[in-house]
Amino acid sequence: MTTLLRLKAGLFDQPIPVDAASLSPDRTAGLAARAIADLPLLVGCRTERTGDLFDIEEAGSEDLVIEGDLASFSRLGAGMTRGRLTLRGNAGPRAGSGMSGGILHIEGDAAAHAGEGMRGGALLVDGSAGDHLGAPLAGHAHGVNRGAILVRGGAGAMAGFRMRRGTIVIAGDAGPGAGTAMLAGSLFVFGSLGIGAGALMRRGTILTTRPHDPASVFPESGLSRFSYLALYYDALEAAGIVLPAGARHAAYRRHVGDLSGAGRGEILVMEPSS
């Protein structure tokens, strides 16, 4: 059984920012439909009842499904620690902000700052993600610090900014500055990797399966096969990702850097001919 929230039609003449932090399994699990309807949502500068914006069917489950385009709803699933939240539509900014457990599945696109400050759990975006995917929460030093993010489409600029641990996988293209100032963790990009990838990174791995010419502060250390990648590829295939042809058995050019900093990170670029 799932708890189903369906966005009412024709609510707003123009998009109004809504803080949707209360829409998460942590808040709705175990509540009756009436209690969920009373949960507050900050709409613009007013506080509204969830029931004023959504029709609520069934209730009580840790499995929460929301139907509707929530592109103007920020912080959907923020702080999630358990359960599963599925959004059948697009999500606004900061979806999954600070989540530490559970599964947030966005079947549409996610706007900027999705998964910011994640500390656990899994964020799955079937569409594309905006800028600053998995970046730090405002005022915090670290981006994703444990947890996994999988974007089936592309991502905007600065994906994985100041990432500390965990895994981010972007099946499409990544915009400029992916993995900037990474501290550790793994960022896989199966589309093209934008310019400036890995700038100022200290440790961690950025991997791309498309041709890429890293900045000069990432000198090449040679061509190798990395047996450990199979562990990631197994998990990604189980998540339904179709790996680029040859990725599993290919050799990768390893570029080490950023040598203008600690220089212990790596950018792995798949060698197609291998």
Added chain:
Amino acid sequence: MQIDGTSIEDTYAEAFTLRTTRLLITAETEAWALTAARAMTGFATSIIACGCEAGIEGPPPGNTPDGRPGVRVLVLARSAETLRDEVVRRVGQCVMTSATSACWDDLPSEETVRLGSLLRFFGDGHQTSKRLDASLGLLAGAAGHDAGAAGAAGAYTFRPRRIWRIPVMDGEFVVDDRCGVVKGVAGGNFLILGRSPQGTLRAALRAVEAIRGVPGVILPFPGGIVRSGSKVGSKYRALVASTNAAYCPTLRRSVETALPDDVASVLEIVIDGLGAAEVRAAMAVGIRAACGSEVVRIGAGNYGGRLGKHLFPLRPLLEGR
């Protein structure tokens, strides 16, 4: 009780508990995985003097974490600390040094000992770690796929792990941060009392071949066979074990013998395993394979219940009880 003309003695084997870990060694080819595994499990026949007991387990696994050919090994020692020391030394000196190898924990367990977290220091600061936490497995659940269906070979199940990548001269040595520990069973055994040395050896080899197909067990002695079975204690104070005189054919008239007149040779099969069920299964398979016209009797080594808490009576074991 008789099987194929061989008498099954109404006795029992006595085994004891040891801390046990199972590692999976992979390499570019099965031959290289075997090379590393054989090196690692060398000089590990008995805890009497080797520090640990170790051996190559069963048939090669169909799936491995890195998709390469692999070989499983079991290592058993008296305590978790001893096990850690032995495993770290053996993996460090025999597996890490072996071309193209990687070493994986193959025994998910709550109790663990350090492995890669100690070996990593060989990297001299250039080592890096990767942590595949449970969140990565959640992605499979989020996508509605069965994590067990992952992997090129089709049946590898995701499990959280932390690995270390240690730079070495042919690339990287990858090793799990820790390895799981369970209470295993060591010293499962049976004795093959044969009419001739040649026939006894043939029977022992049949038993070894059959037991090699049983998962979860190892035969730690050379070729899986022991020719110098021991008894507890010695006339010499410094020794904790000495030759099993009652089963030595050449001492037949010198000591109280356990051998019938038509027995010319005795060989022992010693079996260690992940648990009593595995050891029991291996004993049954091995005894059945050993029986035949060349074998007078199958017996077992025990110490009157003083050595260990696991007792394996032969006849019930063969009757499936």
